[in-house]
Amino acid sequence: MSDDERGNQETTPDRRAWRGLAGAAVLLLAATPAATALNGPVGHGTERGELLAMTSAASHDATGVRKFLAGRDIATGTVRYGVRAYRLTYRTVDPFGKPTTATGLLSLPKGGGHRLDLVSDTHGTMVHRGYAPSAGEDFGRIPSYLNASAGRAVAAPDYLGLGDGPGRHPYMDTRSSVTAAVDMLRASRTAAGQLGRPLTGDVYATGFSQGGAVAMALGHAIEEGADRRFRLKALAPVAGPYDLTGEEIPGLYDGRVNDISGVLYISYFLVAQNRLHPLWKDPAEVFRAPYAARVEGLFDGEHEEEDVIAGLAPTVEKLLMPGFLKELRKPTGAFLRTLRGNSEGCAWKPDVPVRLYAGRVDSDVPIGNARSCARDLAKRGVRAQLVDQGADADHFTTLARSAPQVVRYFDRVSP
Known part of the structure; x- marks a missing residue:
């Protein structure tokens, strides 16, 4: 077994977060009220994915990249080059299809080929806007620096x-996450060309936690011609x-999802x-007192994760009204439709290799999610390998072990 396949593997046929990366997508890739074509123009004479601004965000030689990664307990064996990173501002659309702007991080290797393949990395849950990849040099940049230092654009x-980006984050809204990601690819294509490192058009998609589900949806969108x-x-x-x-909703009340994460993500x-x-x-229809009076204000994008957690109940049972607790156990109506409509991230047939990474003792996103995904893909004739990171792998240990393995995996499957 190669070192990038460390830990037990399942091949199926068929706490607390590090600061600034709360992690799990616990819930809900909810459908938006107005679907937007993934490849249409914004309107008003502007184009989706148009690059509006580019500023330097970081520059490290290979030694600096290794130091950054090692300081966060990430293996550095894949690092070959230094990295330059840029904050991009670009045009996209909001969940209702109206023009807006977003930001993201483009990372390029200092070396390697002239034309670069592109990795899309979609991040996990963040409550404070300042921890987004383009805003802060923290754990959200681990996959970017790993993949760029191996010779790809990210x-x-x-x-x-x-x-x-303006406004408040539409957390776990898969449509807007995908449109923002597609438009980030477009803006990155323009920016990389301006920087003298044109892109080949080949895209490798990865993501962690919330971003793992986004990565699957983004892959589907690309194959559908976004x-x-x-x-x-x-x-x-x-x-x-x-x-x-x-998995996720039942995990809120059967112990598979830990209390702190469950409270944070459902809120x-x-x-x-x-x-x-x-x-x-x-x-007050959903949240108990005193949380009903404060919960909306806590998720304004300006509160630190620690402050949000401190302002909420210690358990989901103490957070939610009895009526909504029953709704969690037996969803009905719009809530049920939302859950069903957004449990389909693996209900398609990718024409590319798929590898799923998961941790056996992950109490943010239980490993059953990956097993379920592998089964859904198998029903469509896709054999996805599930890399189980072991009996000691919680949510963030899974990321730490998986991120360098993903780089090696992309190396192997690339032409």
Whole structure:
């Protein structure tokens, strides 16, 4: 077994977060009220993915990259080059299809080939806008620096409402995450060309936690023709919440998801989704006192994760009203439709290699999500390898072990 396949592997046929990366996509890639074509123009004479601004965000030689990674307990054996990183501002659309802007991080290797393949890296849950990849040099840049230092360009969208993007983040809204990611690819194509490192058009998609599910959806969008200039080459999501109805929601009340994460993610999700398609008229319909009076304000993009957690209940049972607790156990109506409609991230047939990474004791995104995804893909004739990172692998240990392995995996499957 190669060193990038460390830990037990399953091949199926068929806490607390590091600061600034809360992690799991616990819940809910909710459908948006107004679907937007992935490859249409913004309108008003502007184009989706148009690059508006580019500023330098970081520059490291190979030694500096190794120091950054090693300081966060990440293996550095794949590092070959230094890295230059740039903050991009670009045009995209909001969940209702209206023009807006977003930011993201483009990372390029200092060396390697002239024309570069592109990795899309979609990040995990963040409550403070300042921890987005383009805004802060922290754990959100681990996959970017790993993949760029191995010789590929990396596009890491901040998503809407994070980084320098306006408004509030529509947490776990898969459509807007995908549109922001597609438009980040477009902006990166322009920026890389201006920097003298043109892109080949080949895209390798990865992402962690919330971003793992986004990566699967982005891959589907690319294969469906979101932008014909890009060709999907491989998928390698890490610890994604692919099965909301069978794993994530039940995990909130059966112990598979830990209390701190469960409280944080269900609150974030409900507040964000209520802004898109109202689930309540008054927070007191869903949240107990005193949390109902403060929960919406906590998720304004300006609060630190520690402050949000301190302002909420210690358990989901103490956070939510009895009626909504029953809804979690037996969803109905719009909530059920949202869950079912967004448990389909693996319900398609990729024409590229797929590898899923998961941790056996992950209590943010239980490993059952990856097993469920592998089964869904197998039903469509896709044999996805599941890399189980071992009996000691919690959510962030899974990321730490998987991120360098993903780089090697992309090396192997690239032409």
